[in-house]
Amino acid sequence: MFYQVDGLTVTGNGGGLLDGRGYTWWSNKCKDDTKNCIPEAPTSLVLMSCNNAELSHLSSKDSPQMHIAVIMSSKVSVTQLTITAPGDSPNTDGVHIDRSENVQITGSTIRTGDDCVSIGPGCRFVTVDGIVCGPGHGVSVGSLGRYGAIESVEHIDVKNVHFINTMNGARIKTWPGGRGYAKSISFTNINFTNVGNPVIIDQFYQDRALPNMGAVVLSNITYTNLQGTSSQKTAVDFDCSGMGSCTQIHVRYVAITASDGRATEARCRNAQGDTTGYVNPRIPCLIS
Template sequence: MLIAGAILCLVASTAPAPALSAGRTTFSVSSFGAAGNGIADDSEIDGDVLAPPGMGYWPKARRPLQWLNFKWLDGFTIQGTGTVDGQSTLLRSVSPANVSQHWYISGVKPTLIRFYSSFNVSVRNIRITNSPQCHLKFDSSGGIKVKNITISSPGDSLNTDGIHLQNTRDVDIRSSSIGCGDDCISIQTGCSNVHMKNINCNPGHGISLGGLGKDNSLACVSDVFAEHINVENALYGVRIKTWQGGKGTVRNITFSNVRVANVATPIAIDQFYCDAGGGGARCGNRSDAVGITGVAYRRVAGTYTYQPVRLACSDARPCTGVSMADVRRRTAAAALLEVVRRGDGDDRADGHRLPAEEQWIRDAFNQAI
């Protein structure tokens, strides 16, 4: 771990911190107050914590999938006024072949901060920037609180999710700003009771559930609530995406008080999701799908650049219980409205030209489809 002009305090200490010597690039955190006693689990970051500046600095025997990896913790807090910097800008000029040679799994760059099988974890007040891949990940964990953090990476940095949740329950994310090259918040299978409030996403791919059900897998997500969300300069606003052939259910999802600006598609449900690397065989038609039921959109307003709403639901397992109320869109430029609706066996596709000034969709889809 490289610590530049900073102090990393794993345990609060009243003793003065030693001076950082010029020319030194590595330090022992025990010199700055780390007890290492297995009991005191509060970490304060009050400076810049820098990842290694290139692939050659990582261990050669086994390239890590995570840089800072926390496992099997209970009652752990990361807080402070400092920055965790993944320095991924130093990797963007590296060719894909060299990336494949150097990382543990071919082409997969490390997540910056990951919590695994940990409970009652808080992350607050810090800044996380320039991750090679995902910035902050919670896997197989519970009782998670994230507050007042800032995540930032360029909008063209691939696969750099802001916050990634997987098999994690009882999550509260609030009062945070996230800008990245992928989903600002990504919610994957096994997540439930997730609350997001006062989130700014700019740029990125918005708030996403999925992709779920990849490779015919089982996916279950429930009780997700996002309110007072601001999304700007993004590909999507709020989105649910599932792969064909998957199994399971997405249920009881609410998006309310969502503001969008310069967003390509603010509202999307896509049961035909397939990423660019999926290949024709993987993206072919399947007879099963992850079910989507009980999704509510309330008070969504702003500007879009492509289409305001896209609902692409499966014939095999249609979306049910989808409702929208007080949904307002203004075109950033004249655009074509395309709503693809396949629900309850009634397939229909409607398209019409929107006025250049303003399009209202108010109290639409109040009845279940």
């Protein structure tokens, strides 16, 4: 961990490797009915309360939990990283950002068992650009609003990302009962190759039994030039709370077919917004 450092540079000069040897942690991951286990696996590299920091040209392999975490920091550049872990390794997010602003993640390859990039509560002005992601769970904004927490996320720009054999692609996830907002989020120039859920908003993350509870309010969410293939029939899934929490969703050119060549479909609930230009599959709850 680097704590309260201003002007930090960490570089591998193209050959540096962090080897977390996480397989011991994964096999002893705690479960509710297990007593002899490791309760909390560590993150390989953490920047906390750092300003004007750069991580570049290094590799992270098999972290016990998250590979890189940027927490309560500002003006951070993460570039030219290679992050790898098995697709079934638990909680091995590539880069996790939490309560930070002016963070850029660029030009990196991330293959892991959880989110390639996860953008958590309290983040502002985050750019993800030029990432190859897969395997993994995609690039996720969230999860937000657990235990009724009040969250705020804004000005998130995800662009030029190629998802390959991932569980999800462009994902926003919130818990039922959460409060606050996530706004001004864009996904631009995104390619999918055999992705399970290419485009997804999930406001019932891990709890689908509470359809009428409030949720973190999502607004001004823009999808532009998304194309490729889905491993499932449903390529676009906007599943929003019934409390008016998904508005100003803008979709501009989408062309997603099934990996087997068949037609795909969109599913939506309680989402409001519009589409422009060619959009396939058609999204029935948005105005075209």
